[in-house]
Amino acid sequence: MNQEIKVMVNGEKRKIEVKPTDILLDVLRNKLGLKSPKCGCGRGDCGTCTVLINGKSVKSCLVLGIEVDGQEVTTLEGLMDNGLLRVQEKMLEGNSFQCGFCAPGFIVMSHELLEENPGPTKEEIKEAMAGNLCRCTGYTPILEAIEKTCGCKE
Amino acid sequence: MGNLKYVGKSVVRQDGLEKITGAAQYVDDLDFGQHLLYAAIVESPHANAEILKINIKKAQGLEGVVRVVTGDEFPYRFGLYMHDRYIFAQQRVRFVGEQVAAVIARTPEIAYQAAKLVEVKYKVLKPVLSVHDALGVHQDFEVEKNNMIHPDLSEYKHVPWFFPKDKTNIAHFRKIRKGNMEEAFKSADHVFEDEYSVPRYAHCAIENHVAVGLLDHSKRLTLWTASQSPHTQRHLFAEALSPLGLTHKDIRVITPYVGGGFGGKAGVSMEILAAALATTVPGSPVKVLWNRSQEFVNTYQRQGVNAKIKVGVKNNGEIVALEQLLYWDAGAYVEYGANVVNAAGLSATGPYRIPNVKIDSVCVYTNLPPGGPYRGFGYSEFLFGLESHFNEIAKKLNIDPVEFREINAIKEGDELSYGAKMNPNGLMEAIEKVKKEIEWGKKDKSSDPNIKIGKGFSLFWKAPAMPPNASSTCFLKFNEDASINLLISGMEIGQGYFTVMGQIAAEVLQIPPEKIRCVTPDTDRNPYEWQTVASHITWSCGNAVKRAAEDARDQILEVVHRALNKKIEDLYLEDEAVKSKTERDFNLPLKDFVINGIGLKDGTFRGGPIVGRGMYMPEFSSALSNPETGQGGKPNVHYTVGAAACIIKIDKETGKVQVPKMVLAVDAGKALNPDLVKGQITGGLLQGLATVLYEDMRFDKNGKLLNSNFTDYKIPTTLDVPDEIVPIIIENPQSDGPFGARGIGEHTMIPVAPMIGNAIEDALGIRMRHMPLTAEKICMTQLTRRD
Amino acid sequence: MTIINDFDYVRPTNLKEVFKLLNQNKSAMLLAGGTDLIGNLKEEVIKPKLLIDIKNIKGLNKIKYAKNELLIGALVTFDDLIHSQVILNKCPVVMEMAKTVASKAIRNRATMVGNICSAVPCMDSGAILMVYDARIVISDGKNEWDEPVKKWFKGPRKTILKKNQMVMGIKLPIPKGDHSGVYMKLGRYKGEDLAQATCAVVLSKKEGIKISFGSVAPTPVRALSIEKFLKNNELNEQTVNEIKKLVEKEISPIDDIRASKEYRMHMVKIMLERSLVIAKERLVNPAPAYGISHL
The missing domain is CATH 3.30.365.10 (Aldehyde oxidase/xanthine dehydrogenase, molybdopterin binding domain)
Structure with missing residues (x-):
């Protein structure tokens, strides 16, 4: 039942065995030890499992592990090779998170946004982050940190 | 209050870096090794029914199933303020989703599959789904015994400030009567009456409830829980499982960061399952992880x-x-x-x-x-x-x-x-x-x-x-470099508790908050805290931390006095050092002695590791x-x-x-x-x-x-x-x-x-x-x- | 959440292999974005024995425009639609619709073809395809043919697609000359939600007006009676009430947890009225801009 797949995980070539039914999120957490993506709903509603496949954000609870055979997967752990991202620095300064459970998802999402669109408007930031739920902060401090990162005004 | 250096300042969160790097660990992030077992819960599909028979044979026969557990093994009631909750349903289920049995298996998939094979036969009763129906038609709210959701209500243990009403569905009737209503309404120029209603709500912390239990072969029970209440949980586990011979010292609750609480992770809800199930598989950790749907149904809801x-x-x-x-x-x-x-x-x-x-x-x-x-x-x-x-x-x-x-x-x-x-x-x-x-x-x-x-x-x-005697405690430990670990047992559920406790200790001891780290609770190690609820923790635990810091400060000044013959009233703390009001040049860095003491000319030392202790309990409440x-x-x-x-x-x-x-x-x-x-x-x-x-x-x-x-x-x-x-x-x-x-x-x-x-x-x-x-x-x- | 029913998984690189597998396995299912499919696997709504991942099939991720017709390949995601220059130039209302689908990380995976194959009544694509008289390109490995979208939907979660067939893409005939479009979606709030009602309008100088509603009947509805009425009447204070009456004949919304039928009915009327105004404005002006919520 197990099949071997090859995945570029956070810049490192990895060979792992998966079952076709294994969910990517579980593969990342349990087989690769990458615990920053987390399960909040298991059905794509909350975004706390967000990772990048070939640079594009996905909800890893709605992807099979076996689907990423031959692909590049990046989690928050893999975005910090050169230290903290600017957006992380702003989030740290701004006390952007409270319980912190949603933080990895938000940071991965904001990274994708700023890669695709370095100068987003406030509305574009809100739209890009709308698939990530946070129950603690009321979002404002998260959004403000992203705005500060890209120097966006209106 | 004089000039405050650290209190009242918007310092950056103590847990900020851990959280933005994904390093912060929540219960489900902890590794329990390849022998971790997984539990799946058999839930009631009925809101009100008698359990006639449970057949676990088929489930038990599935390869990979370690144990199937029903209520027969745990006929105990428990609860925080009133003992009316069951570990597993006993003869009767009272809401859709209530836990009836559990399967412990080698993988989550097998556990879920086996849970579907547990056959439960119910006699379905008419559910009571509204307050109106539950209160019945009589003035005194009395209902027939078979319409009582808890027919044994009168036997339940509860705190002295609850007033259950016998022969009704009323678990507590709080009355306030002040002044003279009749006269007052007569004297009023206008009387306005109306009715309002508020439905039920869910907390929706993004982290679902999860608990892992392990009973080792020496009968020590350890629980890792996503909780606002480690000590209260330990107490309730000890109470509920006392028939098994477990006592407080044998039970240890470890609570890492928690992904949001909002009250939903206060007290004990699903965690009792991990505690109970662990006792059935000694030597193996067993995980109970709620999915989002269970999170909505079987924790707490806002009433x-x-x-x-x-x-x-x-x-x-x-x-x-x-x-x-x-x-x-x-x-x-x-x-x-x-x-x-x-x-x-x-x-x-x-x-x-x-x-x-x-x-x-x-x-x-x-x-x-x-x-x-x-x-x-x-x-x-x-x-x-x-x-x-x-x-x-x-x-x-x-x-x-x-x-x-x-x-x-x-x-x-x-x-x-x-x-x-x-x-x-x-x-x-x-x-x-x-x-x-x-x-x-x-x-x-x-x-x-x-x-x-x-x-x-x-x-x-x-x-x-x-409760009037809810209390908080703190141990304050100095490290060699005069950094500090605060051992407290409130939960950093996102509110910023760790940061603020650090600021309080920083202010008293004049040490920058960056040099203070709070330690997530472990009931074996961290001292008692009632619960992280009620918005009381800043006030109550803040007092305990302040007292612990003052205790540490007193110890510091005392040892300087004793070792160097300085007057205590002349000494004060500033910039991580002890200074003197009378000797300008006196400047003894804390890091020089808070662990190893102050060396004297004869080669002996005075003092030793500084450990502050603080406690707070309101003594005026009743x-x-x-x-x-x-x-x-x-x-x-x-x-x-x-x-x-x-x-x-x-x-x-x-x-x-x-x-x-x-x-x-x-x-x-x-x-x-x-x-x-x-x-x-x-x-x-x-x-x-x-x-x-x-x-x-x-x-x-x-x-x-x-x-x-x-x-x-x-x-x-x-x-x-x-x-x-x-x-x-x-x-x-x-x-x-x-x-x-x-x-x-x-x-x-x-x-x-x-x-x-x-x-x-x-x-x-x-x-x-x-x-x-x-x-x-x-x-x-x-x-x-x-x- | 885990998947408890086993299946096999293959990712063929050519269509021949796909059809061979489809023919050999009665309970095979095709996997593209998987955002619906994997949720359904977890919840045991479906129990296929084989998943055929088509993401390695070349050529299916293209958006092409030729001869007044747009072809949206089976692997084109909603995010592709949002960022496509062709879409922006030829039919920006498709982008307007795509922006209302779920959230960015879902749109990066979810495909429009997958959306119409799932065919849940609250789908976002349905009404848009109806107003463009889209055609669904189907293949059984031997032949490839088009079916008009109005024939495609058979009921909730039901389409005409047979087990051994696959949708290759969707063709959108673009009206000749200038045209404008509007898409409105009723959700419970501004954030991600499944549609409680959708309204799509396409207005073209040459071909007149086309109107469709989604999520207010078992399948998307083309409001022909209203289109006919508007051929001979302008939208104004007098005619608006007649149009609203016609709406009641065109749709059959239901009560569910998301909205009552009365609210859906009322809102479709409001959405249509506002859509007609905006469509007209857009035909002459660049404003109101596409892709901004109008509700």
Whole structure:
């Protein structure tokens, strides 16, 4: 039942065995030890499992592990090779998170946004982050940190 | 209080770096090795049924199944304030989703598969799904024994301040009687009565409940839980499992970071399963992980309430009498929820001075999921009706609604409904500042004829609801470099508790907060804390930390005195060193001696590792009072008060509400970290906004929850935040608080529902009395009115 | 949440292999974005024995425009639609619709073809395809043919697609000359939600007006009676009430947890009225801009 797949995980070539039914999120957490993506709903509603496949954000609870055979997967752990991202620095300064459970998802999402669109408007930031739920902060401090990162005004 | 160096400053969160790097560990992030077992729960499909037979044979036969457990193995009841909850259902299920049995297996897949093979035969009974049905038709609420959800209610152990009613579905009947209602209503110029209702709500912390249990072969039981209450959990596990020979010292609860609580992770709910199941598989850890649907159904829900309010007023706006009858849909088990009912009953006057009061706050069993604590702890629920009703009264008296509030607002020293006196507070200042910020009285008009603009206002208050002797402790350990570990057992659930505790210790010891790390609780190691609930932790644990720091400071000064022959009264701490008022050059860095002591010329040393100890328990609080009147005790340590207002825009054709501005002023006593206080305001306002505009729990006619997911239980997203939020901090010190602080965490969500209701009324002239006030409801109410 | 029913998984690189597998395995299912499919696997709504991942099939991820017709390949995601210059130039209302689908990380995976194959009544694509008289390109490995979208939907979660067939793409005939479009979606709030009602309007100088509603009947509805009425009447204060009456004949919304039928009915009327106004404005002006919520 197990099949071997090859995945570029956070810049490192990895060979792992998966079952076709294994969910990517579980593969990342349990087989690769990458615990920053987390399960909040298991059905794509909350975004706390967000990772990048070939640079594009996905909800890893709605992807099979076996689907990423031959692909590049990046989690928050893999975005910090050169230290903290600017957006992380702003989030740290701004006390952007409270319980912190949603933080990895938000940071991965904001990274994708700023890669695709370095100068987003406030509305574009809100739209890009709308698939990530946070129950603690009321979002404002998260959004403000992203705005500060890209120097966006209106 | 002099100049403060660290307290009152918006320092960066102590847990900030861990959280933004994904390094912060939550229970499900911990590794338990390849021999971890997984449990799946067999749940009741019925809201009310007798369990006739459970057949576990097929499930047990599946390869990979380690153990199938039913209620037969754990015939025990437990609970926080009342022992009415079961580890597994015993002969009877009382809500859809209740745990009936469990399968422990090698993988989650096998566990779930096997759980489906457990055959349970039920005799289905008619469920009691509303307060109305549960209370029956008799004046005294007595019902036939077979209509009692807990026929053995009279035998249940409970705290002395609960008053269950025999032969009814009433688990607790909180009465407040003050003054003379009859006379007061007679003397009133007007009496206004109305009814309001608030449905059930879910906490929706993004982390689901999870617990891992391990009983080792020496019979030590360790639990890793996502919890707000490690010590209380240990106590309840020890109580519930005492028949197995487990005692407090044998039980250890470890709680890493928790992904949001909001009350939902207080006390013990599903964690009892991990504790119990672990005892059936000695030597192997077993994980119970709730999925989102179970999270909605089988933890705690915010209770629904029906309120009947009757108010007598004078023509000048003075309130002479208030009658609040609150009937709570508390669900199948009320071991925690009954105290929500109690807290609301004590304070259902709101922050108002009312001479004559009658309150009935009635905790009613129903066949819906267990009710329990949720940010606001009953206050959000009763305040919706009260603050809505006060607006209606003001309108009928032709008095400005804010002026009406100013006339009646409670002041320091005023008598509370249970006879004690109100603490110092900045309620009037809050009203004044909010009024100014929201430009109260200035009417805005939209150029779009479909858009109507309204403003709403509400006051709020809340006291910590806790046993009179709830306590906090702290051990403060110095390290070699004079950095500090604070061992405390409150939970960093996001509010910023660790940061603020660090600031308190930093201030006393004059060590920068960056050099202080709080240690997540482990009941073997960290000292006692009651629970991280009730917005009491800043105040209560803050006092304990302050005392621990003072204890450490005293030890430091004493050893300097003893080793170097300095006068203690000359010594003080500054810049991580001991200095002297009389010797300018004396500067002894703490790092030189806080572990290894001070060396003397003869090669001996004085002192040794500095470990501070601090404890706080309020010694003035009492929950004892006359059961018929509620008079006599001091059940609440103090109230935190404030005011809030909003501007909304409603599209009258669609009912859609937009929120251009919200303002909230809260009297924090002393904001130990203003940025974190603002964080609570921003977060609480949106959580409150969601309860009034979007969320509610919907059950079908058999008591099954229909929206146990985020697809249909709509918590707000980034696109749903108000355009502008103005947080206002007011500081009237709390004399017994650390640096004058009192809690503000829950309060920020409490006023939102009524202020939105009041703004809708202001914009459209319609009073909506039944939450939530969704776009659809606003729109359809408008349409039917037009017809 | 785990998947408890086993299945096999293959990712062929050519269509021949796909059809061979489809023919050999009655309970095979095709996997593209998987955002619906994997949720359904977890909740045991479906229990296929084989998943055929088509993401390695070349050429299916293209958006092409030729001869007044747009072809949206089976692997084109909603995010592709949002960022496509061709879409922006030829039919920006498709972008307007795509922006309302779920959230960014879902749109990065979810395909329009997958959306119409799932065919849940609250789908976002349905009404848009109806107003463009889209055609669904179907293949059984031997032949490839088009079916008009109005024939495609058979009911909730039901389409005409047979087990051994696959949708290759969707063709959108673009009206000749200038045209404008509007898409409106009713959700419970501004954030991600499944549609409680959708309304799509396409207005072209040459071909007149086309109107469709989604999520208010078992399948998307083309409002022919209203289109006919508007051929001979302008939208104004008098005619708006007649149009609203016609709406009642065209749709049959239901009560569910998301909205009542009365609210849906009322809102479709409001959405249509507002859509007609905006469509007209867009035909002459660049404003109101596409892709911004109008509700």
